[in-house]
Amino acid sequence: MSAYLLVTHGSRDSRPGLVMQELVTKLQSRGVPCVDVANLELASQPLSEQIQDFAEYVWSLGYKRVVIAPLFLLAGVHVMEDIPMQVEIAQAGLAGKVEIEVKTYLGAYSGVEDFLRRICQRFVDDNLYGQNISQQLLILLAHGSRRVDGNTAVEALATNLNGLTAYWSVTPNLESRLAKLNQEDTSVTKVVVVPYFLFAGKITDAIAASIDALKLQFPTITIYQAQPLGLNEGFADLIWDWLVDERK
Structure with missing residues (x-):
């Protein structure tokens, strides 16, 4: 046992x-x-x-x-x-x-990608249903690590979700991502920011405040913010599956 x-x-x-x-x-x-x-x-x-x-x-x-x-x-x-x-x-x-x-x-854990995919789909269905998908972009906003290869997994995760990454503590941050998007890809008018954090707290509060400021800075882009992972339906199921997975 x-x-x-x-x-x-x-x-x-x-x-x-x-x-x-x-x-x-x-x-x-x-x-x-x-x-x-x-x-x-x-x-x-x-x-x-x-x-x-x-x-x-x-x-x-x-x-x-x-x-x-x-x-x-x-x-x-x-x-x-x-x-x-x-x-x-x-x-x-x-x-x-x-x-x-x-x-x-x-x-x-591989189940995190499936969980995120469901979160993103549910969020889009609830907030962007029926709107042009070619105008939408997902940005996975993680804390970020300065350790060599520390962000490799989240980069791969964002790619698999057909999105981009941004980081809170390292570059590129959300502002620079949006600035580049605003200059280079005018077709994207709606950005869904998914905080790659487990819980709400001081950092996610700061992210919300920064997004409010970025909405004024980039008025041609509508920015949506999803919830951290732990506040979504099915989080306990994800942790259960992870714990009982025999692979370390």
Whole structure:
């Protein structure tokens, strides 16, 4: 039997925590009896101690294996360096009592593309139904990583969705994408921005504010903003499928 520890970034904003509480409840109802949440940052304990405490607890219940499931969308420093380091510290403290497995981060799971495709189609159906599809463009707006190849997966994802990428923390940003579009492709008059973030929070609020300003800056382009992934119908199903997928 496996117990699951969902690892998120952590936030001072209460909204991600509420989504995670709801997610845990739904996973438990789906047949994952032992599942909890840990935060990489902004928690009262380091992640290593959260992992060790959870492992000790589930060991007392008879579990011999803990799956660490990183709810991250990009292969940045957190996924490639910070989480593995914290897991290694926790493993040393457990001294082999419980097997620890780190699942491949959520953004690498193939089901994310299908989930995004459904989100985009539903959004277009609700907001752009019957309008000329050749005038529409999808922009997947991710946080972005400065790590070499850290944005490769999201670039491929946007290509598969017939869209473009833009980034919050690295280039190209949304403004530069729209400026280039405004200069080079006047046929596109409607842009759907899909925030490639799991939860609403400080950054998505800032994205919404920037989009309001960009609407004034580019009056010939109608800009729509979809919701972060975790606020869409079917998010719990996506996480369930990811957790039970036998591939790491």
